[in-house]
Amino acid sequence: MIRFFTLATFFMVCACQNNSKSTLQGREYQGLFMGKQYKIEVVGDSTNYEKEIDDILRGVAMHFDLNDTNSTIHRFNYNKDVNKPIDIQDNGHYFVRFYHKMEEMKEWSKGYFDPTSIALDRVLQYAIADPEFTPNFEAFKPIVGFDPHLMELKETGNKVQWIKHHRDAEWDVTDAASCWAMDLVLEKLKEHGFSAIKISMAGKYLIFGEGPGDFNVVPMGFTGQMQDPQIKLKNRALSFKNSQDKRTFMNIPKSTWVDNDFQWVSVSAPSLLTSEVFSKAFMCMSMDEVAQWYQSNDQSDVQSSIIYGTKEKMDRATTEEFDHMIVVQP
Amino acid sequence: MSHFYTLAVESSCDETSAAILDHQRVIALVTATQAVHEQYGGVVPELASRAHQSNIVPVVQAAFDKAQLSLKDMNLLAVTEGPGLMGALHVGVAFMKSMALASGKPLVGVNHMKGHVLAHCIEGQYETPIAFPFACLTVSGGHTQIVIVNSPTDLKVVATTLDDAAGEALDKGAKLMGLPYPGGPVVDKLSKEGNQKAYAFATPKKKDNDFSFSGLKTSLLYFLQAQTKQDPDFIQKNIHDLCASYQYAVVNYLMEQFFRIVKEYNVNHIALAGGVSANSLLRKEFERRGAQKGYQTFIPKFDYCTDNAAMIGISGYFEFLKNPTVQRNIVPQPRMTF
Numbered sequence: 001m002i003r004f005f006t007l008a009t010f011f012m013v014c015a016c017q018n019n020s021k022s023t024l025q026g027r028e029y030q031g032l033f034m035g036k037q038y039k040i041e042v043v044g045d046s047t048n049y050e051k052e053i054d055d056i057l058r059g060v061a062m063h064f065d066l067n068d069t070n071s072t073i074h075r076f077n078y079n080k081d082v083n084k085p086i087d088i089q090d091n092g093h094y095f096v097r098f099y100h101k102m103e104e105m106k107e108w109s110k111g112y113f114d115p116t117s118i119a120l121d122r123v124l125q126y127a128i129a130d131p132e133f134t135p136n137f138e139a140f141k142p143i144v145g146f147d148p149h150l151m152e153l154k155e156t157g158n159k160v161q162w163i164k165h166h167r168d169a170e171w172d173v174t175d176a177a178s179c180w181a182m183d184l185v186l187e188k189l190k191e192h193g194f195s196a197i198k199i200s201m202a203g204k205y206l207i208f209g210e211g212p213g214d215f216n217v218v219p220m221g222f223t224g225q226m227q228d229p230q231i232k233l234k235n236r237a238l239s240f241k242n243s244q245d246k247r248t249f250m251n252i253p254k255s256t257w258v259d260n261d262f263q264w265v266s267v268s269a270p271s272l273l274t275s276e277v278f279s280k281a282f283m284c285m286s287m288d289e290v291a292q293w294y295q296s297n298d299q300s301d302v303q304s305s306i307i308y309g310t311k312e313k314m315d316r317a318t319t320e321e322f323d324h325m326i327v328v329q330p
Numbered sequence: 331m332s333h334f335y336t337l338a339v340e341s342s343c344d345e346t347s348a349a350i351l352d353h354q355r356v357i358a359l360v361t362a363t364q365a366v367h368e369q370y371g372g373v374v375p376e377l378a379s380r381a382h383q384s385n386i387v388p389v390v391q392a393a394f395d396k397a398q399l400s401l402k403d404m405n406l407l408a409v410t411e412g413p414g415l416m417g418a419l420h421v422g423v424a425f426m427k428s429m430a431l432a433s434g435k436p437l438v439g440v441n442h443m444k445g446h447v448l449a450h451c452i453e454g455q456y457e458t459p460i461a462f463p464f465a466c467l468t469v470s471g472g473h474t475q476i477v478i479v480n481s482p483t484d485l486k487v488v489a490t491t492l493d494d495a496a497g498e499a500l501d502k503g504a505k506l507m508g509l510p511y512p513g514g515p516v517v518d519k520l521s522k523e524g525n526q527k528a529y530a531f532a533t534p535k536k537k538d539n540d541f542s543f544s545g546l547k548t549s550l551l552y553f554l555q556a557q558t559k560q561d562p563d564f565i566q567k568n569i570h571d572l573c574a575s576y577q578y579a580v581v582n583y584l585m586e587q588f589f590r591i592v593k594e595y596n597v598n599h600i601a602l603a604g605g606v607s608a609n610s611l612l613r614k615e616f617e618r619r620g621a622q623k624g625y626q627t628f629i630p631k632f633d634y635c636t637d638n639a640a641m642i643g644i645s646g647y648f649e650f651l652k653n654p655t656v657q658r659n660i661v662p663q664p665r666m667t668f
Contacts, residue, residue, distance in 0.1 A: 120428070136434060
């Protein structure tokens with residue numbers, strides 16, 4: 001599939017929308033997962049699948065929830081013993097599968113997404129409030145960079161071990177792991193033959209099938225409200241990052257601040273994890289790098305729309321397929 | 331060196347606090363208290379961690395603004411290493427480790443309980459500074475300790491609690507009486523209009539050098555159960571006397587144990603520390619009985635009684651003077667001991 005990267009002059013327009021919504025025959029599940037509110041709506045069956053959902057969420061959280069002091073990630077982050085393996089109970093293979101997903105995502109995003117960047121992220125969160133402070137990025141090089149020099153996964157039969165090679169190596173995958181968990185939930189629910197499933201979590205969406213009314217139409221994320229420009233998702237996910245988010249992002253491959261004029265990056269892909277990873281990765285790239293990424297990944301189904309420029313004049317760069325999904329234009 | 335600036339961060343429980351000190355003098359202290367826990371009747375660890383994550387940058391920045399200084403001016407960074415809630419400690423430790431790495435400044439990990447004791451060494455609180463050695467009674471929601479302080483880096487715990495802490499006993503007692511969280515201050519407030527001798531509650535008669543509050547709490551429970559069987563409105567009708575009597579039982583037991591144990595040590599100065607030292611009866615009794623027995627008493631100002639970063643700053647400063655080696659191997663230690 002050949003992808004076209006188009007540029008169009010962008011004018012912000014507030015759209016009005018009739019909010020009438022059909023009554024759904026199905027069920028809603030709501031909760032808090034790794035600090036994020038989620039809602040799952042299913043159409044076509046009102047059987048309660050709460051236990052199945054909770055089992056998946058628990059399986060992911062037990063490895064990747066930073067606030068769970070028994071989680072694998074917590075044990076890893078605070079393991080003082082360099083080169084000493086941590087044994088992992090990975091009955092559902094959640095840990096190993098996600099670890100390999102992270103390797104794949106880091107590679108695919110050309111290093112712009114990296115689960116080891118947390119120490120830098122924290123400093124940037126402070127540095128944006130203190131213009132006199134320029135962090136010494138060089139000092140972070142030994143502890144940022146998801147590759148075997150920093151940490152390793154050892155899989156021997158059923159035995160899984162995680163080894164850190166630098167005392168200060170850390171992982172924070174809260175956003176990515178929560179998105180992946182929702183991908184797993186969707187896959188599980190699909191097995192029950194629902195005609196449509198919609199998962200929303202902290203302004204991100206994942207939709208399977210086609211539901212009644214405006215079930216498949218979601219805001220594109222300017223404000224998170226339905227007055228936003230809207231997009232219709234079918235068997236796809238949507239995630240976005242704005243200029244506020246960008247302030248705490250780092251150009252990891254170059255070890256510098258992010259230097260672009262992107263105001264908003266929205267990514268739609270078949271999975272929520274991919275959408276999440278590339279909304280962050282693209283936000284950290286230059287426009288040339290985004291274009292280059294598309295040139296070298298022309299078979300991918302990662303659709304994006306980037307609003308860039310200044311308040312006075314903003315433009316939009318978008319993939320053709322993304323444009324086709326928009327139902328209320330920006 | 332004319333100035334020696336320390337940035338300190340405390341995040342062991344439900345207060346996110348940052349302080350800037352110049353040697354032993356506090357020049358800025360900013361503390362964000364988490365109100366989110368009130369509806370749950372106690373601190374919820376996960377909510378505490380997330381609130382710390384939101385608060386930590388604004389609180390540190392506010393402390394710098396107040397001090398009219400910035401990170402580049404700092405000579406030392408200090409952070410609470412433990413004891414406390416793992417997730418809450420994690421936020422402060424991880425943040426300060428990253429700051430130390432990014433700025434090249436030395437970082438010192440501090441024991442929260444030592445911090446409470448050494449808060450007395452913050453300059454400008456007392457007309458006559460506290461002198462070593464001194465004995466400190468530390469009473470908080472999580473701890474009850476008597477510490478003999480021979481120097482800023484030579485502290486010895488000589489008594490501790492075997493079960494509940496004094497603050498916990500007050501909070502749990504308040505809960506039994508149907509009062510809102512945090513119960514200790516509510517009990518203190520309601521006690522002011524009550525008779526502290528109205529009811530008597532059992533306190534341990536142990537002569538060993540430890541505290542125990544679980545029996546006192548059980549005594550209140552059984553008493554309330556018996557009384558409410560006869561009159562379901564007993565608590566509401568007698569809430570002031572109940573609070574005053576229960577609070578008196580806790581404070582009287584603390585005082586009797588403290589003064590009995592402390593007389594075995596050669597100290598002239600005695601001090602009170604920890605969140606429960608804000609309790610009005612405890613402050614009054616500590617001063618009254620201390621003066622009666624010939625001690626000079628020290629009670630820190632309210633800001634330094636509750637969890638705060640100034641106490642972490644002063645402790646970190648002393649630690650650094652003793653051992654100016656750059657520490658990078660700091661990890662949260664929920665059960666950290668002295």
